[in-house]
Amino acid sequence: MTSKQRAAIKSMANGLKPIFQIGKGGLNDNMISDLGDALEKYELIKISVLQNSEKSAKDILSDLAEKLGAEPIAAVGNKIILYRRSKREDIKHIEF
Helix, strand or coil, rough: CHHHHHHHHHHHHHHHCCCCECCCCCCCHHHHHHHHHHHHCCCEEEEEEECCCCCCCHHHHHHHHHHCCEEEEEECEEEEEEEECCCCCCCCCCCC
């Protein structure tokens, strides 16, 4: 993914509200499965990392991107943005 594509996706995420929160418990298998389902449905998601989290937002972003096969878009403050093109044909895909 080019930096221009990443910037375009990041700007699309500005209006999104976080759909998950990661806190003290960190990541577990159920959460990763739910995040994968959300990426398949929406392609672009925003996640909030709570202050009591043991890892930083950047660390969580790279962990999630690897586990989910997603593109790490950004970690800004306590928010992270992930993108993965959906395999579903019944949704409108994000185009660059």
